[in-house]
Amino acid sequence: MNPDTERALEPADDQATAPRKDAARSPLDGARGDREAVEGPEPAGRGPTAETATLEFRVHPLVPRLWFWQSLVFPSALGAVAATSLLAAGHAALGALAMAAAGAAAWAATRHARAYAERLRLYLLPDGLLVRRGVWWRAEIFVPRARVQHTDVSQGPLGRHFGVATLKVFTAASHAGVISVEGLDRTDAVAVRDRLLGRGDPDAV
Amino acid sequence: MPSDAAGPGLDAPGGEAAERRLHPLSWLFVLVTQLRQMLIPLVALLLFSRGDRWELLGLVSAGLIALYAFFYSIGFRYRLGRDEISVREGVLGRTERHVPYARIQNIVQERHVLHRLFGVTELRLESAGGARPEAVMNVITVGEAARIEAILRGRDTGLDAGAAAAPGIPLLALSPGEVVRLGLVTNRGLVVVGAAFALLTQFDLWDPRALVRAGRGVGTRIGTWTPAAASPPETAVLAAAGVIVLVALLKVLSVAVAFVGFNGFRLWRDGERLRTESGLLTRHTASARRDKVQRIRLGESWLSRRLGRQWLSCDVAAGVQGQDAAEGTRLRWLVPLGTPDTAARVLAEVAPGLDIHARHWRRLHPGARRRRFVAALVPWTLASAASAALLGRWALLAWAVAVSWAWFGARGWARFAAYAIDEETLAVRAGWHRREWTAARLARGQVVVLRESPFDRRHGTANVELDTAGAGGGLRLEAPYVPVDEARALVARLRAGIPAA
Numbered sequence: 001m002n003p004d005t006e007r008a009l010e011p012a013d014d015q016a017t018a019p020r021k022d023a024a025r026s027p028l029d030g031a032r033g034d035r036e037a038v039e040g041p042e043p044a045g046r047g048p049t050a051e052t053a054t055l056e057f058r059v060h061p062l063v064p065r066l067w068f069w070q071s072l073v074f075p076s077a078l079g080a081v082a083a084t085s086l087l088a089a090g091h092a093a094l095g096a097l098a099m100a101a102a103g104a105a106a107w108a109a110t111r112h113a114r115a116y117a118e119r120l121r122l123y124l125l126p127d128g129l130l131v132r133r134g135v136w137w138r139a140e141i142f143v144p145r146a147r148v149q150h151t152d153v154s155q156g157p158l159g160r161h162f163g164v165a166t167l168k169v170f171t172a173a174s175h176a177g178v179i180s181v182e183g184l185d186r187t188d189a190v191a192v193r194d195r196l197l198g199r200g201d202p203d204a205v
Numbered sequence: 206m207p208s209d210a211a212g213p214g215l216d217a218p219g220g221e222a223a224e225r226r227l228h229p230l231s232w233l234f235v236l237v238t239q240l241r242q243m244l245i246p247l248v249a250l251l252l253f254s255r256g257d258r259w260e261l262l263g264l265v266s267a268g269l270i271a272l273y274a275f276f277y278s279i280g281f282r283y284r285l286g287r288d289e290i291s292v293r294e295g296v297l298g299r300t301e302r303h304v305p306y307a308r309i310q311n312i313v314q315e316r317h318v319l320h321r322l323f324g325v326t327e328l329r330l331e332s333a334g335g336a337r338p339e340a341v342m343n344v345i346t347v348g349e350a351a352r353i354e355a356i357l358r359g360r361d362t363g364l365d366a367g368a369a370a371a372p373g374i375p376l377l378a379l380s381p382g383e384v385v386r387l388g389l390v391t392n393r394g395l396v397v398v399g400a401a402f403a404l405l406t407q408f409d410l411w412d413p414r415a416l417v418r419a420g421r422g423v424g425t426r427i428g429t430w431t432p433a434a435a436s437p438p439e440t441a442v443l444a445a446a447g448v449i450v451l452v453a454l455l456k457v458l459s460v461a462v463a464f465v466g467f468n469g470f471r472l473w474r475d476g477e478r479l480r481t482e483s484g485l486l487t488r489h490t491a492s493a494r495r496d497k498v499q500r501i502r503l504g505e506s507w508l509s510r511r512l513g514r515q516w517l518s519c520d521v522a523a524g525v526q527g528q529d530a531a532e533g534t535r536l537r538w539l540v541p542l543g544t545p546d547t548a549a550r551v552l553a554e555v556a557p558g559l560d561i562h563a564r565h566w567r568r569l570h571p572g573a574r575r576r577r578f579v580a581a582l583v584p585w586t587l588a589s590a591a592s593a594a595l596l597g598r599w600a601l602l603a604w605a606v607a608v609s610w611a612w613f614g615a616r617g618w619a620r621f622a623a624y625a626i627d628e629e630t631l632a633v634r635a636g637w638h639r640r641e642w643t644a645a646r647l648a649r650g651q652v653v654v655l656r657e658s659p660f661d662r663r664h665g666t667a668n669v670e671l672d673t674a675g676a677g678g679g680l681r682l683e684a685p686y687v688p689v690d691e692a693r694a695l696v697a698r699l700r701a702g703i704p705a706a
Contacts, residue, residue: 137659141653142653144650144705147703172675173651173672174520174651174672174673174674174675174677175681
């Protein structure tokens with residue numbers, strides 16, 4: 001493993017390796033009071049945990065923009081290749097059509113990516129983890145703390161640069177055995193992982 | 206030798222001191238296991254190769270594998286300790302593995318024809334999860350396997366080691382008549398047909414044009430029939446006759462397959478442990494603890510209802526998934542086929558409290574029927590439109606048939622589909638001509654998922670699923686088309702039902 005990755009994945013206290021040192025954003029570090037007791041994801045009185053404190057996490061602030069550009073790349077590249085090859089072959093009308101289609105696809109993809117990033121929520125509840133995500137097809141996935149087998153926090157090269165990480169939570173479930181939450185702040189991802197595993201906070205659970 | 210050792214179980218408090226070896230003929234079985242993946246290529250090589258260089262290569266590699274098998278089985282040692290079983294294996298690199306008894310959740314025995322000839326068996330010890338068995342003893346005598354199983358069973362349940370030796374009267378013994386019925390209601394023969402086609406295409410032994418020629422030949426012999434100049438009634442009669450013959454052949458094949466897999470199927474309950482045994486040529490034995498049963502599945506098809514039969518199976522969390530999850534190696538079938546009374550009786554023994562029928566069933570949202578119909582309508586309409594180029598006016602008929610099928614399907618499905626929840630269990634039922642029920646204890650839930658599609662949001666409904674471990678397939682434990690408020694309340698109940706830590 002790349003030593004850089006290793007360091008970045010440590011649950012260590014020093015944030016020197018992470019370029020963004022924005023500890024106050026994380027509800028778990030330092031400014032704990034201002035984020036605690038966020039209203040639960042369930043309307044009051046419904047869930048067994050409605051009265052207890054819930055920690056809410058969103059994606060890293062750069063992620064909507066990051067995903068916007070990422071989702072732009074593929075349709076644009078495909079459209080450009082299709083349009084130039086059609087134009088070179090002398091089908092001007094078809095080339096224009098391909099360009100228009102690629103533009104529409106890029107527009108839809110970027111809108112979707114931004115909306116997905118802005119809607120994504122992760123809640124750390126006393127009894128487990130709740131992930132809310134999706135734009136058209138929405139899902140709320142609840143993973144009981146007792147069912148978590150192990151967790152992964154991983155970062156790609158881009159993610160390492162921006163301090164963005166993916167949290168994966170593994171259970172023995174047959175269909176939703178791996179719950180993968182992308183675009184989290186690395187500090188948040190590590191904090192959620194430690195809390196889920198009952199580490200770093202003696203009164204967790 | 207393992208067969209020399211007598212005695213019911215643990216002799217000394219510290220476990221057995223002596224290391225044991227495999228059966229002296231083990232190398233043969235290791236060889237067969239190793240060659241199994243290579244068998245078809247090897248046979249093909251010998252049969253169809255024209256040059257002798259490839260044959261030589263095949264022989265050399267087979268010889269190397271035989272050498273490996275010999276040294277592997279000579280060097281294999283295992284020891285039953287006080288709390289764990291230790292295994293030493295390997296030819297060049299030796300590995301020593303210690304498996305605590307507490308981790309072993311499933312004991313699988315597999316006996317092929319060759320095993321039965323020599324009175325030996327392959328014993329596999331599996332833990333929960335994991336990509337492969339914790340220990341494979343390939344092969345030991347049947348008596349030794351029974352001894353190991355008795356020791357493990359004693360350890361697992363805390364019973365004394367001697368008591369578990371006799372399996373007693375089975376909960377269920379499948380009669381040959383039931384096996385025939387099982388073949389009739391299932392289409393397992395299709396697997397054989399598929400495999401045969403795959404094999405033939407693999408070696409270019411058949412030519413699709415030959416089939417067409419054969420069809421033409423049959424056609425001209427029957428009459429003046431040719432695909433181009435046939436009148437629709439004649440074509441219809443011929444097609445119907447052809448379908449009947451094919452279905453009959455398929456059913457005969459399915460009965461044969463059912464006999465291979467399920468002949469002499471028996472299910473025992475021995476304290477907390479369940480054990481099944483089945484198979485005509487290869488005898489599969491699987492066992493699991495009763496509290497490892499995650500989910501219960503009950504099913505019936507149109508034909509099985511006519512025969513007054515149902516089937517009952519379960520998911521067990523332990524066991525190896527993937528390549529070894531073949532039919533019979535894991536405890537899966539509880540009642541391959543039996544009367545509803547038999548299924549209910551076995552269910553009460555295997556999973557008390559999971560009774561599927563005596564429940565307060567809640568219907569789904571009233572819009573479910575129309576939404577199911579539309580969901581089926583769209584692909585059928587597209588397919589019919591696409592087939593119009595080929596079928597012409599007949600595409601309209603095909604479309605009409607598909608639409609009525611979809612309409613009846615949606616109506617039947619919505620009439621039957623429902624869910625039921627109580628303090629301890631969640632049950633779901635769905636289907637039309639083929640009906641399925643599934644149920645699990647809330648405490649078995651791994652993940653709770655609430656899903657909303659755009660259509661769900663428009664109709665104010667949601668889908669709630671309780672995901673459990675080891676689900677092999679079939680009906681998922683989910684309640685679709687549930688009004689959203691009800692769905693949220695359901696999620697809260699499911700969440701509360703999963704124990705903390």
